[in-house]
Amino acid sequence: MTNDKKKPTxxxxxxxxxxxxxxxxxxxxxxxxxxxxxxxxLSKDVQARLAELRRGHxxxxxxxxxxxxxxxxxxxxxxxxxxxxxxxxxxxxxxxMQLAYRNFTVMSDDDLRRLYDTIxxxxxxxx
Amino acid sequence: xxxxxxxxxxxxxxxxxxxxxxxxxxxSKQCTDELQLHAQRYAKRRAQHIARAGGHPESxxxxxxxxxxxxxxxxxDLKWDHEKPLIQHVLDSIRYRTRHDRKRAxxxxxxxxxxxxxxxxxxxxxxxxxxxxxxxxxxxxxxxxRGSSEMLSVLRNEAxxxxxxxxxxxxxxxxxxxxxxxxxxxxxxxKQYRTARERLQRLMIKLDFVxxxxxxx
Numbered sequence: 001m002t003n004d005k006k007k008p009t010x011x012x013x014x015x016x017x018x019x020x021x022x023x024x025x026x027x028x029x030x031x032x033x034x035x036x037x038x039x040x041x042l043s044k045d046v047q048a049r050l051a052e053l054r055r056g057h058x059x060x061x062x063x064x065x066x067x068x069x070x071x072x073x074x075x076x077x078x079x080x081x082x083x084x085x086x087x088x089x090x091x092x093x094x095x096x097m098q099l100a101y102r103n104f105t106v107m108s109d110d111d112l113r114r115l116y117d118t119i120x121x122x123x124x125x126x127x
Numbered sequence: 128x129x130x131x132x133x134x135x136x137x138x139x140x141x142x143x144x145x146x147x148x149x150x151x152x153x154x155s156k157q158c159t160d161e162l163q164l165h166a167q168r169y170a171k172r173r174a175q176h177i178a179r180a181g182g183h184p185e186s187x188x189x190x191x192x193x194x195x196x197x198x199x200x201x202x203x204d205l206k207w208d209h210e211k212p213l214i215q216h217v218l219d220s221i222r223y224r225t226r227h228d229r230k231r232a233x234x235x236x237x238x239x240x241x242x243x244x245x246x247x248x249x250x251x252x253x254x255x256x257x258x259x260x261x262x263x264x265x266x267x268x269x270x271x272x273r274g275s276s277e278m279l280s281v282l283r284n285e286a287x288x289x290x291x292x293x294x295x296x297x298x299x300x301x302x303x304x305x306x307x308x309x310x311x312x313x314x315x316x317x318k319q320y321r322t323a324r325e326r327l328q329r330l331m332i333k334l335d336f337v338x339x340x341x342x343x344x
Contacts, residue, residue: 008302010275015226016299021328022172029168038190039160042197046158049201053151
């Protein structure tokens, strides 16, 4: 072990002994209330910087997919026809569909047409 | 550091530090209040090592030093391998920097030392720690070498009568560094090693006081 090593200088030995004394203080010493307050503040700064680093992993530019044009048959439908067709479609799916919308009466005609075209399985291009 | 040279000889800033998500999570998990306090207690004791060499560390030296090391790691100036414990990286960095400050204190005695004012190598990674020993040796003047020898002699004389502490010190003089090496060289059991280390700390505090007293007068 130590036979292979170059004999340390006095400064090296003092540094090593100081290191071991400091390890002892670190492991078994006590911190003051002021030290604990300092640590809390430092932790806030650390968390802020970590949040910044995490944001670096969020893609800045998420590619947006352009919506398909609405079908002419859907555009031609009035509100009443649209609601009926929509209700029929949902029934046909037998509860296999969940929608985030709670109140369809406040949806505009165009939004309802878009939703209808989106969920209608016959409107999907074969891949 | 990581600065890149431009064609006209100027320097452009390095690319922003962008650690992996695993790195961020490991840092977040390990950089607790307890780690910071542990490191601060270590740095505070090491500051005494600087004072012993004639330097005057500022009262907030230990706090600033720990903050500095953590910040430098978070901006990528200090490289941390997240597969290894963060505490080891922080303590190694503090040790490296306090050694640097001690050398400076020996050269310019009574110079005020603060953790910001040091002209450090920017990427003072722990891996450079070993190499720094060799450099430090070259920097030793006859006066600082004599001072260190005298200090070590005082320390050893004070330990006479405490066979475990003396064995600890002699093991380090013989070249042992890690706990395992010291225990092997000194033939100390773990409990004896721990007691010796505790006594070493107390002795160094006592000598700090004796050493520092004339300077305060």
